[in-house]
Amino acid sequence: MLQSSMQRALRLVWAEPHIVEISNYLKKKNNVLEIEITNTWNNRLVGDANLPAEKRTTNATTAPDANAPLMPSGLIGPVTLQIEDPKPYVQKIGITVDKKLISKPEKALVTMKTLTATANIHYTTDGTTPTEKSARYTQPFELTDYTILKAKAFGKGKQPSDVAQLEVEAYNPKTNGLNYEYYEGEITSTTDFDKLTPLKKGKSTGLDIAAIKGREDHYGIRFHGTITMPTAGNYTFYLLSDDGSKLYIDGKQIIDNDGFHGEIEKAGSVELTQGKHSIRVDYFDNINGEALKLMYGNGNNKKEIPIRLLEY
Ligand SMILES: [Ca+2]
């Protein structure tokens, strides 16, 4: 006899196979399963034959006598809990792309794959979670602009895969990037720029000092343009440089990482509205190594500023 923790008798089993389905009786935690074993009715009759008539609980017309041997009884084997496998998951999707940064009008070729051969992959390009109603992936396709790809695979009799995600960056080289002025001299602070005349001016894809510098040491670059904030919020900027640098947004100094030093990162926060803001980064290298990197974050994320947000 099996009993659940609610003290409900589940079933009496006395013939093979000794299996009881208990799924419908289980609650989430702390189930107590008790198994009570009774003796065989043959042994009961032998036992009763040894008792005075008024104490017997059985009444049989033919019964073994009091000296008949008892039959083996009790738990006849180990008790096991059989747990069926839950529905298997569709294998996760691999998304690959031939380029993660598109310089328009370049295109990126996207390929998706799951090892569950019978599953269908569905995807979105607007950041929403894919459903079986989303576009179905049938063959590699091209992207022409910034895209957040999300894909999920669905298979018959299986649970859908996890969502796979990939971000492809894109920028227009005609409009995205920063203007620069390039200086040379014995520079030990970005304030020295005011005393110098730029040797050249131009447009740069981001803060690309290697593409601009005319010599290994003793030069400075002023980058400027606009940055478009996708949403309003409190943004933290992180400016890393060797040697000195400063960040200005809307004409206001946000980070002072100026001076003659090796690679150092400094941070500064600012409340920004959605839309365009002027941005300026002053940077110089005195001697030895050089480095310049600007990252930003809103909350816990910290990433490089996408070029598509910067304009000349
Ligand atoms: Ca150098």
Ligand SMILES: [Ca+2]
């Ligand atoms: Ca240096």
